[in-house]
Amino acid sequence: MKYTEDHEWLSLDGDIVTVGITEHAATALGDVVFVELPEVGTMVSKGDEVAVIESVKAASDISAPLDGEIVEVNEAIVDAPSKVNEDPLGEAWFIKIKIDDVGAVNDYMDEDAYNDHIG
Amino acid sequence: MAEAQNDLKYLPLNDLHVELGGKMVPFAGYSMPVQYPMGVMKEHLHCRAQAGLFDVSHMGQVILRGCAYAELAEALEGIIPQDVVGLAEGRQRYGFFTEAEGGILDDLMFANRGDHIFMVVNAACKAEDLAHMRAMLPGIEVVEITDRALLALQGPQAEAVLAALMPATADMNFMDVAVMDWDGAELWISRSGYTGEDGFEISVPVAVAEAFARALLADARVAPIGLGARDSLRLEGGLCLYGHDIDTSTTPVEAGLAWAIQKVRRSGGAREGGFPGAVHILEQMTNGAPRKRVGLRPEGRAPMREGVELFASAEGGELIGHITSGGFGPTVEAPLAMGYVPAEMAAPGTVVYGELRGKRVAVTVTKLPFTPANFKR
Numbered sequence: 001m002k003y004t005e006d007h008e009w010l011s012l013d014g015d016i017v018t019v020g021i022t023e024h025a026a027t028a029l030g031d032v033v034f035v036e037l038p039e040v041g042t043m044v045s046k047g048d049e050v051a052v053i054e055s056v057k058a059a060s061d062i063s064a065p066l067d068g069e070i071v072e073v074n075e076a077i078v079d080a081p082s083k084v085n086e087d088p089l090g091e092a093w094f095i096k097i098k099i100d101d102v103g104a105v106n107d108y109m110d111e112d113a114y115n116d117h118i119g
Numbered sequence: 120m121a122e123a124q125n126d127l128k129y130l131p132l133n134d135l136h137v138e139l140g141g142k143m144v145p146f147a148g149y150s151m152p153v154q155y156p157m158g159v160m161k162e163h164l165h166c167r168a169q170a171g172l173f174d175v176s177h178m179g180q181v182i183l184r185g186c187a188y189a190e191l192a193e194a195l196e197g198i199i200p201q202d203v204v205g206l207a208e209g210r211q212r213y214g215f216f217t218e219a220e221g222g223i224l225d226d227l228m229f230a231n232r233g234d235h236i237f238m239v240v241n242a243a244c245k246a247e248d249l250a251h252m253r254a255m256l257p258g259i260e261v262v263e264i265t266d267r268a269l270l271a272l273q274g275p276q277a278e279a280v281l282a283a284l285m286p287a288t289a290d291m292n293f294m295d296v297a298v299m300d301w302d303g304a305e306l307w308i309s310r311s312g313y314t315g316e317d318g319f320e321i322s323v324p325v326a327v328a329e330a331f332a333r334a335l336l337a338d339a340r341v342a343p344i345g346l347g348a349r350d351s352l353r354l355e356g357g358l359c360l361y362g363h364d365i366d367t368s369t370t371p372v373e374a375g376l377a378w379a380i381q382k383v384r385r386s387g388g389a390r391e392g393g394f395p396g397a398v399h400i401l402e403q404m405t406n407g408a409p410r411k412r413v414g415l416r417p418e419g420r421a422p423m424r425e426g427v428e429l430f431a432s433a434e435g436g437e438l439i440g441h442i443t444s445g446g447f448g449p450t451v452e453a454p455l456a457m458g459y460v461p462a463e464m465a466a467p468g469t470v471v472y473g474e475l476r477g478k479r480v481a482v483t484v485t486k487l488p489f490t491p492a493n494f495k496r
Contacts, residue, residue: 030158031158031160033447033454034422036421054447056446056449057159
């Protein structure tokens with residue numbers, strides 16, 4: 001698993017990367033009450049805002065970590081946003097992106113580097 | 120930022136909040152717990168189901184004294200539009216300081232305590248309120264009480280919890296005030312709050328505040344509640360937050376607070392007017408205000424927060440108002456908000472549109488409060 005400075009996690013399987021938010025991010029956000037996800041088929045560029053998370057405290061965005069096409073979104077967290085707090089690293093993934101450049105994933109932090117980043 | 124940090128004031132119960140795992144944030148110049156490990160959502164639901172303990176010691180506690188109650192009351196009526204003279208001893212009322220244009224300087228609670236008036240004002244306004252009263256109430260002693268904490272115990276179990284420590288509190292009705300002894304300390308208690316639930320606000324000497332808070336927290340029905348849930352509770356309760364839903368640009372009539380101006384101070388009343396902005400406020404009470412504060416229910420699940428722009432139609436058209444506070448209501452299980460709309464769009468059921476991330480989302484004007492008030496009348 002790889003991590004962005006914006007507290008997203010990336011898990012690569014072939015050329016499909018699954019994106020979610022870290023435990024640290026979920027805790028900092030507090031109780032999540034609303035999630036908005038992009039449409040499947042959307043072409044995204046790195047840095048594009050692709051999802052919105054609203055907690056009891058504030059709104060925040062999720063940006064695309066890589067260039068590619070949204071191939072799947074997790075409707076379960078739209079129906080039950082509290083899953084994001086319960087299982088951010090597992091069941092509550094956000095989107096799957098079919099990425100153009102598989103190697104670009106390696107530009108992101110590994111777990112140790114991320115732990116230093118939030119430490 | 121470092122400077123601002125150094126200027127932060129600490130509540131008398133700061134150590135207890137830290138011990139309880141409170142996440143401390145700056146608010147109105149104080150370091151305050153925004154939430155405890157339970158989290159905003161569960162704290163909110165716990166308060167509605169059982170009882171929550173809030174530390175509201177940042178708020179201003181003020182005593183007016185120096186002459187008989189009747190004289191104090193008459194003087195105070197010169198700066199607030201409430202019936203102070205007619206308030207019975209041992210009773211409390213909601214009120215507000217008004218300014219010349221009819222705007223609201225602050226909202227407050229005031230009580231007839233026999234030989235003096237006790238009031239609680241907002242933390243962010245207290246310096247201005249004290250200066251205002253000292254300037255406008257010559258000959259009256261305006262005393263800021265700084266040696267007392269202020270705790271709120273709110274929720275359907277609040278009565279049972281407090282009565283276990285002080286049985287006589289169970290006999291108090293909504294907006295009653297009383298002085299009671301707890302472990303040798305004098306507590307000033309009112310049956311009121313800011314959650315829409317039954318409950319009490321308790322002024323307690325700093326020296327025993329922690330012991331008293333611990334005695335309440337020792338009851339399994341009580342959980343400590345932070346500012347986050349305090350805000351969502353009062354929002355569901357349809358209660359105004361000063362500086363957001365009301366301020367100097369909003370009149371009491373626009374804010375839907377005309378109910379808090381008693382008949383005796385209205386047009387035709389025995390002590391009609393006589394407060395700052397009376398001409399404007401009484402005119403609006405007769406002819407209506409051009410805009411009204413309303414409850415708003417956004418469609419879907421996305422919260423609409425303070426500042427969201429409101430429009431009459433789904434596309435185009437002019438701005439008709441703003442959301443003044445909003446978020447997610449844990450009890451209602453939906454986003455909710457309050458804001459100002461033109462009077463002709465203020466009827467419950469009217470659909471307006473809030474602009475959220477560039478998209479107009481339907482918002483239905485809804486009767487306040489969003490959750491039924493559970494006061495002990």
